[in-house]
Amino acid sequence: MVFELTTYEAYDFANRRHIGPSPSEIAQMLETIGYDTLDDLISATVPDAIRQKEPLDFGEPMSERDALFHMREVAEKNQVLTSLIGQGYYGTTTPAPILRNILENPAWYTAYTPYQPEISQGRLEALLNFQTMVSDLTGLDIANASLLDESTAAAEAMTMAKRTAKSKANVFFVDENCHPQNIAVIKTRAEPLGIEVRVADPDELDATEVFGAIFQYPGTYGHVRDFSGAMEALHENKAIGIVAADPLALALLKSPGEMGADIAIGSTQRFGVPMGYGGPHAAYMSCRDALKRSMPGRIIGVSLDSRGNKAYRLSLQTREQHIRRDKANSNVCTAQALLAVIASMYAVYHGPDGIKAIAQSVHRKAVRLAKGLESVGFTVEPNEFFDTITVEVGALQNVIMKAAVRNGINLRKIGNTRIGISLDERTRPDTIRAVWAAFGVELDYDSVKKREYRLPEAMLRESAYLTHPIFHMNRAEAEMTRYMRRLADRDLALDRAMIPLGSCTMKLNATAEMIPVTWSEFGDLHPFVPADQAEGYSELISDLNHKLCQITGYDAISQQPNSGAQGEYAGLLTIRNWHVANGDGHRNVCLIPTSAHGTNPASASMVGWKVVPVGSDAHGNIDLEDFRAKAEQHGDNLAACMITYPSTHGVFEDTVMEVCEITHKYGGQVYIDGANMNAMVGLSRPADIGGDVSHLNLHKTFCIPHGGGGPGMGPIGVKAHLAEFLPGHPEHGQAVGPVSAAPFGSPSILPVSWAYILLCGGSGLTQATKIAILNANYIAKRLEGAYKILYTGNNGCVAHECILDTRPLSDSAGVTVDDIAKRLIDSGFHAPTMSWPVAGTLMVEPTESEPKAELDRFCDAMLSIRAEAQDIEDGRIDPKNNPLKNAPHTVADLVGEWDRPYSREAACYPAGALRVDKYWPAVNRVDNAYGDRNLVCTCPPMEAYSEAAE
Template sequence: MADTDFKFTDYQPYDFANRRHIGPSPREMAEMLSVLGYPSLDALIDDTVPASIRQAEPLAWGAPKTEREALDTLRETAGKNKALVSLIGQGYYGTITPPVIQRTILENPAWYTAYTPYQPEISQGRLEALLNYQTMVCDLTGLDIANASLLDEATAAAEAMAIAERVAKSKAKAFFVDAHCHPQTIALIHTRAEPLGWEVIVGDPLADLDPAAVFGAIVQYPGTYGHVHDFTPVMAKLHAAGAIGIVAADPLALALLKSPGDMGADIAVGSTQRFGVPVGYGGPHAAYMAVKDAYKRSMPGRLVGVSVDARGNRAYRLSLQTREQHIRREKATSNICTAQVLLAVMASMYAVFHGPEGIKAIAQNVHQKTVRLAKGLEKLGFTVEPEVFFDTVTVDVGQLQGVILKAAVAEGVNLRRIGERRIGISLDERSRPVTLEAVWRAFGGDFSVDDFAPDYRLPRSLLRTSAYLTHPIFHMNRAESEMTRYIRRLSDRDLALDRSMIPLGSCTMKLNATAEMLPITWPEFSEIHPFVPADQAEGYRLMIDDLAAKLALITGYDAVSMQPNSGAQGEYAGLLAIRRYHLSRGDAHRTVCLIPTSAHGTNPASAQMVGMTVVTVKVSDSGDIDIADFRAKAEKYAETLSCCMITYPSTHGVFEETVKEICEIVHAHGGQVYLDGANMNAMVGLAKPGEIGSDVSHLNLHKTFCIPHGGGGPGMGPIGVKAHLAPFLPGHPEKGDAEGAVSAAPFGSASILPISWSYCLMMGGEGLTQATKVAILNANYIAARLKGAYDVLYTSKRGRVAHECIIDTRPLAASAGVTVDDVAKRLIDCGFHAPTMSWPVAGTLMIEPTESETKAELDRFCDAMLAIREEARAIEEGRMDRENNPLKNAPHTVEDLVGAWDRPYSREEACYPPGAFRVDKYWSPVNRVDNVYGDRNLVCSCPPLEDYSEAAE
């Protein structure tokens, strides 16, 4: 037969996109379904998802794109953005990401696929990097304690206001805001204060501040228009009146300027964006917060501290873990439950890479360029303000504003429009001599940088005298070989998704495909300032609009806001929309929010933040919302009912049959329904919250839609709403309507949205639906394999779970003295991150495998869990000592393997349990961490590092 006659008679297209994200092969799915007793995947889904909530029409927006087609689409879209040199400032600046940091951290799945470091033994690398970050912030701000980052500068400022109100001796209910704060900061402070009844006074802190009338004040340093003032007298006056002083400070400026701590500030906040993190159309960036020691327990977010492990070796952990504000539920002053870990790590490594001399040199260079720029503008006859500045000047140009701004754009430069007569210019690390010359040409001048000598315009009284970045880690040899090895050493100490399954219930640790990650570092996405003219961000708007339309189709809502930059911010924005809706109807009295006792801690915290009164609803023994109690509470508070907050599928991992009834009850009594989108991975393509009866939901794009967790952040939490709530979505000062703003940038952390958009493009509606089905299959398969060894705590009437299952380990505590902590630490020996521990039920494990995991990985995990049960059985039967056994001593380290051994079980049993790889085994760098010691001996900055090589001189 001739070659030309050959035909592929059995050819079938291969679905690369689905197989990328969906772990089990068709053959493996059939095997798993056989274990469950179902002839097909659809039969399982029909038995799991109630028919009453199933969507009628399949998701459809055209054929899924191949990887190459999706990247081509992203390239074309990115090309519609114009990456000009933006000197707009206003909290966002050009920066240079050292390539070693870009390649080995930002683009490295060992860093970007890790989870929040709640299991410290497998998070030592990240925790060390975050400790470096905290030390850097404490040094620069001159304050005692810093957290491991917040969402953005404006959010951090609003959080600082809340701290001030809580700890101030003053009983005033007003807060003073420097008129020179960035507009987005002022907007978010207004948003935060209004529902809580706090008055916001905006003015000149040097002239208008009455310390006796406020519980606190915030000043910008340097100001948004460039002014640099010594606020020491302001801080002293506030303290004399029992009020709290807050400084929003640029960390690069602090390399040259007097620190907030030296001014007497109680709190400092700001953004570390210009420490090597691209502007990315607004984010993500790590905000910082530092406080005096007296206020550390009131600080929101996470705090990394130093403790010891079971051998007495130094070990890092999250200190005071129960201090996370949202855990206080309705008593919380903050709902923050995430951070910007990946970006904080980048910023910390930027400081390690440059050291104090390098950071100071960058700051000096930026300032000197700004002075040269100002001299040229003054030579042209323009009035340049202020007299002293760091990197920002404001120029009064009168009627020439429009002409100059247009000329600057023609030169490839964006300047800031201020009012009708002024132009703002902020220089940065990326500003080159040609940049200054382009600005001068836009103003009508033809100068060379060499025409003006370098000079300073900072008052001697404000120059910094205190040292910073003194720790040896900031003086290490910064040869790229050493930086690369240091970063590699840290990542090797962690267990991330690139090594193994992370089966965290409610957190959806799924594949973050490489093709989806590539676009975020393209300059057409990464170098766009969030406040550029609309015609320079057409690609972003096309992508954002299309992604929003797809999310609306997926959820059944009518409008979507992309502004919230975390799930908690999404909750907050959704509840604000509900509140504003009631106010628009004259229903200011509707302030009661019904929340089941099983809800995420952020739910009641968010409700409290918008001025609502939380009324808890019971949960039945089956794990469902107690419908009788819910109906009774709704009737009791009918006149004041604002809303309810529910999670679907339930927090217990089950599709509740009564969800529509719950929505109807709330609506019948004048309320709105907030459906928490944390579990959307069990709904996409099968059911739509907006069709079930919900009015608003947030979506965790860092869960369901593939944005990686980054070690605890970044995230995105856009909200979808029904049409009647659309007018109350978050505004933003850059869009001319600041009401309800919840994030510093109009579209939150926009630079990571290409990840979710790529996911939707490559999967298509059919692929997303298949992913949901397989997530449900994988969870039910695990539940079936573990049945008998462990009790599955909650199932539907048909014995099925949704996308996650709760395994009860409490019987082991009674029979063998084995706690849920012991099981979690033993899983480390097996090479696994533990499932979610003790939530929503103490002493249990919530397991969510997601659709990304193959059958082999699921089986490896089940084998490990079953082996742990057998170890507990050996204790029960007296074959293992109750106190000295592999479970109690886990995790085991290399030191255990090679050191002295006097335990009544073998080294092999200790270090190579079922599930552990023999060759590629993950070794925990420390033994079990002593949490009590860490809280009693709180150390939250870098200790001496004798084990490092000699520091560079």
């Protein structure tokens, strides 16, 4: 018998994973737009002058099975030893319910930053728990909802101190017992700002000469000191005191707030987040109430909704870079929301008694280890410590270090004669025996006294922490699992619906790509292990960098920046270092279009540059004559220009190469923001059109999940002449300073992007870009007429996003962009980007992940909203009491009294809303003004929850 072979119609598994529309749907969409083929559409959209000449070719795309098999082979080249290196990174255990229900759950890892609070109540509550945990442990009034890592948090604290101190000094004091990476990142941040950093013993602090000081608690070598006296001296001289504190140690030790600290920073990594070769981990920052408006990062607050129920939201957003631009407190954009959620759940899971028990256990093990070493004559310092000791070993250092590795243990080499050892919650009796053996100590483990403490008596913590009932809930797994599920159900993430945010590229993170993230070989490596133990990571990073160079046209990549904003800063710093090396350190002007991301001007200010804005023409493009005039005006001092391509208006500008040529003519470098690389991969390379530096949002274009506002990765690509000025790291002996705590930023999420590229291949990546452009043009075509498409290219096409002009509705019907955003929630959608880059508009980016049915559902919802606005215009419905003004509607609106002049069905089931799987927001419209007037940023009492439920 002869069988006829059946084939998929050019619709392979790779396309099913990342490309939403089927071939037949693609044909239908092209017909709607008016093109015969996809290539015809691309030719009409992307200028020929910027098209790359050779296609991307990484060989054939891998199957899931082959890709995971290959990645497992690479992962196994990493050697997972027990690392007792410390230095801010510790072994920890992620409770299984948290691992499965949060870290591996797309309901949590595919969510967006909670700018729409009504559909973010779950993660907002979890982040409020995080803030409460941090505020309690540090003894300070208010905390933010996470920063990128401890070292960058330390640098942020320094600049915050500079902004808020009344001292006129320009010196920042750094405790020499701070972790080396913290000192290095502080120095990197300080140098372009002209801040003098003085590193010394805390006893040498002269508070009259500084505007602020930071101390490590406990110190990197284990010392536990009370900094109360230093704080008093700083305050007497109008300076700011900062403590970098280990949150687990704070379960036993006096809090920074009780010492008089103004600011506390640190990492919550050891609260259930794997080391991951350096990240991602949620850093924290807390401060006195008086400083809250100067604190960088996001702050979750408590407000009310339109029916008077408790509701959470982002507070104090006027401090942020999208409002204040170059005057912002920081360029911080991506937080580490997913990791902050995990850390907060770790605290909920264990409660205060559990956290204290873990801290006590770690300390007792450290004491037992120290006593064993002392019993055979080793000198152990300090005498009082929490989890870290330093051992004087003289000429035996290398012998002991090698013996420890043979026993499966990594220790910390300090100078030429000392060894550091830091214990953690995963330390077992066998671990201690293996360390003793490396030192040549043969002891019966049980013979060493078990319960002895070496904490300073005067510094034992007496104040309570984690007192809120949420940290005392029934921690039975059933209740914990249901709590996490309840919170997830209050959110809207990509596992439920399209999130069509322009420039944010909320596309699918394929399951197969997420699997390696939680493999032990990637998750359990300390960032400072010997290189021969991280050969798998080395191979992964090297191959990923090579492929990213092919995609961008750049010659070198740095993976160190752990967010897009951090990538901007690192890229500009690289340009600045190049100018300085060339004797052009005076170049300090950066040309930035007025439509640029808010992080662009904020990043420029962080490297000490002056921002000169460039206007847009009537078509939304860079005003070339204004650009030329300002480049000429500032020619002698021009450092760089920052542009986004395709433009923030969603158009491939024909003049981009001319903009680059003008910049180079006057001695500047071109920074091309990589936010819109989703429209370029496989079609155009930023280096080919004139870029010298770009950052790549791996959490956008290359599929690392947003996680509710982070993790992110923002590696930078550079031309060859800039390669030697890329961020370095002291652990690798490099002279150029680091911008992040770990040498490779947050490497444990790089397997996601590597897998994405392996699974797609060059052809799949290029097809993804084409479909992203197709989907955007399909939405633009379906909605034109109902809404004006604000900017288009020469042939009436848009790039991967389009701007809908909703301003006429405000004039004709009193319908604002906010009303439209909230009404979309009733249809089960996250709103597009609101009022940026043009106030009163919506910027829509569907990405390639969305199938035609989801695009049509969104378009139906938008057309229904236009029809409701028409009803207001025609006088058929009340202009102030209508579905748009009262949106969103909750399930509670289906019961009880109903006094509105439209039906409950019209309220709750508009076009686009699914009947069976309807998404219900947890609250009605949140009152932002009330939340800012009545700022509450820690968990409210449980009675408030009861009141809200009534």
